[in-house]
Amino acid sequence: xxxxxxxxxxxxxxxxxxxxxxxxxxxxxxxxxxxxxxxxxxxxxxxxxxxxxxxxxxxxxxxxxxxxxxxxxxxxxxxxxxxxxxxxxxxxxxxxxxxxxxxxxxxxxxxxxxxxxxxxxxxxxxxxxxxxxxxxxxxxxxxxxxxxxxxxxxxxxxxxxx
Numbered sequence: 001x002x003x004x005x006x007x008x009x010x011x012x013x014x015x016x017x018x019x020x021x022x023x024x025x026x027x028x029x030x031x032x033x034x035x036x037x038x039x040x041x042x043x044x045x046x047x048x049x050x051x052x053x054x055x056x057x058x059x060x061x062x063x064x065x066x067x068x069x070x071x072x073x074x075x076x077x078x079x080x081x082x083x084x085x086x087x088x089x090x091x092x093x094x095x096x097x098x099x100x101x102x103x104x105x106x107x108x109x110x111x112x113x114x115x116x117x118x119x120x121x122x123x124x125x126x127x128x129x130x131x132x133x134x135x136x137x138x139x140x141x142x143x144x145x146x147x148x149x150x151x152x153x154x155x156x157x158x159x160x161x162x
Contacts, residue, residue: 002029002030003029003030003031006029011029012026012027012028012029019053021049023045023046023048023049024044024045024049024053025042025043025044025045026043027039027042027043028040028042028043033102034103037105037111040102040111040112041111047116047130047131047132048130050116050130050132051116051128051129051130054116054117054118054128054130055128057071057072058072058118058126058128072096072118075096075097075098075117075118076094076095076096078097078098078099080099081097081099081115081144083141083144083145083148084097084099084113084115084131084144084147084148084151085097085115085117085119085129085131085147085148085151086117086148086151087144087145087147087148087151087152088148088149088151088152088155089119089151089152089155093119093120093155094119094120095117095118095119095120096117096118097115097116097117097118098115098116098117099114099115100112100114100115100116101113101114104140108137109135109136109137110133110135110136110137110138110140110143111134111135112132112133112134113133113134113136113140113143113144113147114130114131114132114133114134114147115130115131115147115151116128116129116130116131117129117130117151119151119154119155121155121158121159122159127154127158129150129151129154131146131147131150131151133146133147
């Protein structure tokens with residue numbers, strides 16, 4: 001799906017040019033990353049920059065209102081990554097997220113187990129979160145649990161009663 005969207009908008013260079021920030025680099029699509037292990041490491045960002053992009057997106061500063069609403073609702077409806085950010089949050093919590101994962105190579109190294117998201121709090125406000133587990137030899141499930149635990153700790157911080 002990602003590669004289809006990239007083709008529709010003109011490829012990875014279009015995205016890289018649109019974001020236009022050294023903290024965000026996209027050089028390869030999904031197909032290219034699956035063909036060459038090292039290709040995935042050319043696409044980079046930081047958790048801080050990813051959360052800044054999420055905030056700009058949420059505040060309708062990146063796309064039109066119509067496109068923002070469509071993409072946000074699509075992210076909320078996604079079922080991919082149910083063991084990551086959403087996993088340990090209360091069941092009805094509204095989460096708009098996007099996962100990223102690589103495969104595990106023959107040496108037992110997993111390049112990426114990632115999730116970024118917008119989490120709505122009970123008071124109607126939200127927090128933006130990006131968790132990247134990379135170059136790990138831990139089991140994939142353990143990487144997902146790490147993401148879930150960080151997300152839950154963040155939830156607990158924002159929802160604690162004084």
